[in-house]
Amino acid sequence: MTVLNVVRTEPDTKQLTICVILVVAVFGVQVAISSGGARRWSARRKATALLLQAVLTFAPIVWFGTNWGSMEGPLAASLLLTLPARYAWPSYGLLIAFIPVYNVLAGASIDLVLYFTIAxxxxxxxxxxxxxxxxxVHEVHATREELARMAVTQERLRFARDLHDLLGYSLSAVTLKGELVQRLIGTRPDKACEETASLLQVARQALADVRLVSSGYRDMSLSAEAESAESVLTAADVRAEVNVMCGRLHPVVDTVLATALREGVTNILRHSGVRVCSIKAETDGETVRLCLTNDQPHEKRDVLSARTGGSGLENLRSRFTSIGGGVSAGLQVDGQFHLEVWAPVRPPSDDGESLGFEPSGSERTAVA
Structure with a gap:
């Protein structure tokens, strides 16, 4: 429109050429300021670009007068893009106010004044x-890519965590039962056959666990894990005192408690010379508590406390924190090692009643 305004005055070739060059220069600077990288320019570089654009905006007025029209618009946009908000909008307002003031003083008609100001x-x-x-738009695309990377990382962490929690226990159980079969095969072959069948069952369960980890779906039962823990501890010549009194649990709570029991038993078998192990779970109001205690402390380098611990304890903390629970582990005054976890009866994201998970008064008690 500015070039057309100048053409209307029938300029010579030189004037028209200068007009076109200046218009292209103004918008060339504007394209640079509007580019994505301009937001990362230094303050000095931004000031230089604004100064150059201001010169290219106001200097041509000397030659073209009111025909230069509303070329202040791009400079107004640059002020908004480069200056801090507390300075940008007042500067924008002053620049826009300059347009009608100048055109009125230059003798432009009222319709041109309004047109140039609005334009x-x-x-x-x-x-x-x-x-x-x-x-x-660029930020949205960058955020989407970052979310995708985070999703991949989270899936890797989930996979590693589930493999640790599931297979560590299963492989320990396979090893213990294999050793038991080796001891019994010469003296009590019938008992060895029974333990072999139990070993195969544990191995099949480990295979099923791997498949569950791969699919991302896993649903465990505290009662079933208590029975399995009792069997594994017995195979390791450990007297197990199992007392589970929780009734029916929400699947999420049931799974994290079963995972905690499995991790606790795995650490007991790996890191201590335990002879008696106590497993107790009960519902206390709106909280479910699970406590594992063994009669001999873990080796010093392997003690899990509330301040230090391996990936297993960190995994448990992560799981229970996500549902509003907690984990406590360490040596008691009597020298026994304990692992205690607790979780709400209903996870925070679920109202419980809508899914029909009402804790019942039924109890399950098994003592070996």
Missing amino acids: GTLTGLVIYGLTRLTDL
């Missing part, structure tokens, strides 16, 4: 809006 205002806002929209 300059809208040009600045449109360029600013399109630039910010482009920035936001």
Whole structure:
């Protein structure tokens, strides 16, 4: 429109060429300021670009007068894009106010004054809006890629955590039962056959666990894990005192408690010379508690406490924290090692009643 305004005055070739070059220069600087990298420019570089654009905006007025029209619009957009908000909008307002003041003083008609003012205002806002929209689109795409990377990382962590929690216990059980079969095969072959069948069952369960980890779905039962723990501890010549009194549990709570029991038994078998192990679980109001205690402390380098611990304890903390529970582990005053975990009867994200998970008064007690 500016070039057309100048053409209307029938300029010579030199004037028209200068006009076109200046218009292209103004918008060339504007394209640079509107580019995505401009937001990361230094303050000095931004000031230089603004100064250059200001010169290219106001200097041509000397030659073209009111025909230079509303070329202040791009500069107004640049002010909004480069200056802090507390300075940008007042500067934008002053620049837009300059347009009608100058054109009135230059003798332009009222319709041209209104046209130049409205055109300059809208040009600045449109360029600013399109630039910010482009920035936001790039941010959305970058955020989407980052979320995808985070999802992959979380899945890797889940896979590693589930493999540790599930297979550590199963492989320990296979080893213990294999050793038991080796001891019995010469003296009590019938008992060895029974333990072999139990070993195969544990191995099949380990295979099933691997498949569950791969599929991302896993649902465990505290009662079933208590029975399995009792069997494994017995195979390791450990007297197990199992007392589970929780009734029916929400599947999420049931799974994390079963995982805690499995991790606790795995550490007991790996890191201590335990002879008696106590497993107790009960519901206390709106909280379910599970406590494992053994009669001999873990080796010093392997003690899990509330301050230090391996990936197993960190996995448990992560699981229970996510549902509003907690974990406590360490040596008691009498020298026994304990692992205690607790969780709400209903996870925070579920109202319980809608899914029909009402804790019952039924109890399960098994003592070996």
